[in-house]
Amino acid sequence: MLGNTQNNSIVYITGAGPGAPGLLTLKAKEIIKKADVIAYDNLVSKEILELALFENQKVKLIYVGKLGGEPGRSFTQDQVNNLLLELSKDYKIICRLKGGDPNVFGRGGEEAIFLKENNINFEIIPGVSSIxxxxxxxxxxxxxxxxxxxxxxxxxxxxxxxxxxxxxxxxxxxxxxxxxxxxxxxxxxxxxxxxxxxxxxxxxxxxxxxxxxxxxxxxxxxxxxxxxxxxxxxxxxxxxxxxxxxxxxxxxxxNWFETKTLFGKKILITRAKEQSFSFALKLIELGASPVNCPIISYQINEKEIYNKNIINNFSSFDWVFFTSQNAVKFFFEIIEKNCYDSRVLFKSQVAAVGYKTKLELEKYNIKADFIPKRFSFKDLIEELGERTSLKDKKILYPTQTEIINILPLQGMTTWPIYKPIFTNELDKEIINQIKEGIDVITLFSSNTASHFAKLAEKHNLNEYLKKSLIATIGDETSKIAKELFGRVDILAEPFTEEGLINSIEGYFSDVEQAVSL
CATH class of the missing domain: 3.30.950.10 (Tetrapyrrole methylase, C-terminal domain)
Structure with missing residues (x-):
């Protein structure tokens, strides 16, 4: 229903489905992505809310659930209606997010009538019903x-x-x-x-x-x-x-869902928030319960934004090596700040480590000239060296600050364009989750492995981690993890998200088979 309101706002009464993010409709996801504010009830799952924040980092979340009349957490229908009225005055796009389908025992009709009576634009977005x-x-x-x-x-x-x-x-x-x-x-x-x-x-x-x-x-x-x-x-x-x-x-x-190999397994993800969600969604599809533990984030290295020695000499580099999505993202952020675009690479060949790095480059219309079969810097050098001589070649390696002194190579200029920022504390909810028991701890880099070990020590969690499996990506991460935790139980093969998930799934599948014998 579209009417003529004073500020032209609109309320989307939206069904969030029964809980699984994969059952969210395309239309609902579109509304969540563009909403200014989301008013949600207690039947909207934690995973859906995390997806909302991932897709729309600027959105405001407001809880309006009833929760069986629980004091301090309970809103009457009149209170919800009046809130929607107030939100329509301050925001242009309001998502009223309800579990299941809003018109099936969800009071969606009641709220639509209220909005109609108050001359507020609305649309009803059906959801997959729990029925x-x-x-x-x-x-x-x-x-x-x-x-x-x-x-x-x-x-x-x-x-x-x-x-x-x-x-x-x-x-x-x-x-x-x-x-x-x-x-x-x-x-x-x-x-x-x-x-x-x-x-x-x-x-x-x-x-x-x-x-x-x-x-x-x-x-x-x-x-x-x-x-x-x-x-x-x-x-x-x-x-x-x-x-x-x-x-x-x-x-x-x-019974197909509860028999999945990873069903109910709690898997801790120790990586940057913006990188963890796609990994978490894949785990959810397999029935696992991901616990996001963003102990690291990344930001541009301000000192390097206007490094004229490099920026004014892009055409002198024969190769540019990108070994991560972050490197690509921050590289082009710096390029744009200097009023350039992807054409700065027109004389250079580009190497990308990993499928996701390749995809990130393609966002900027850059096609990688070389991708190693294995996913590490060492493999890049070895495999590229077998294909072409790197002797006397000038190589630019945009990377993070902590890796500067680790990877010397003749003719290579290492450019520290971004830096890791580590959290000082673990969130209280994450601490409680660890104490309740984590099945698998995933470590994606030597940096995160080292910092997670420090935080575990700080919060006296080492005893709780003894029963958890340690899963890693990459040889360097595995080396550090063994030094810090005394073991690596699962090593990704290949060194990718998909490789890690397959290796975790394979581990538990082998355990199930051994138990059934």
């Missing part, structure tokens, strides 16, 4: 020709014993249809009692799926007669989806 997605991730089809030709969806936050309840429980037949209950954990004992009193079979299969589609997904398979005992045993609470019916039995052969 279908969560059972699918648990390996439970809602319909199957042999046992169920229909399904009924109920929001079960009403007491089924209440005579004023709008739900007609007697119309539900568990033998012919599947029953899907949302928000039903609180009243499940009374719901079960009601169904049994209506002569539903006590052995009717029942599934409770907690935080479905995420790495926290927990599925309890039981039956009407034992459901309460089993749920209490596992301390299941909201958000949960409850499935009642014969289709639950198909989970035994269709």
């Amino acid at each position: 279908t997605a969560v059972p699918a991730y648990a390996g439970i089809p809602l319909t199957h020709r042999e046992v169920s030709s229909s399904f009924t969806v109920l929001t079960a936050h009403e007491d089924p014993g209440d005579e004023t309840s709008s739900i007609q429980w007697e119309n539900f037949d568990a033998k012919k249809s599947t029953l899907v209950l949302l928000m039903g954990v609180k009243y499940l004992p009374k719901i079960i009692e009601k169904l049994i009193n209506l002569r539903r079979a006590k052995d009717t299969p029942l599934a409770v799926i907690y935080w479905g589609t995420t790495s926290k997904q927990t599925t309890i398979i039981t039956k009407l007669s034992t459901a309460i005992r089993d749920i209490e045993k596992h301390s299941i609470k909201a958000p949960s989806v409850i499935i009642i019916g014969e289709v639950v039995n198909y989970r035994e052969i269709l």
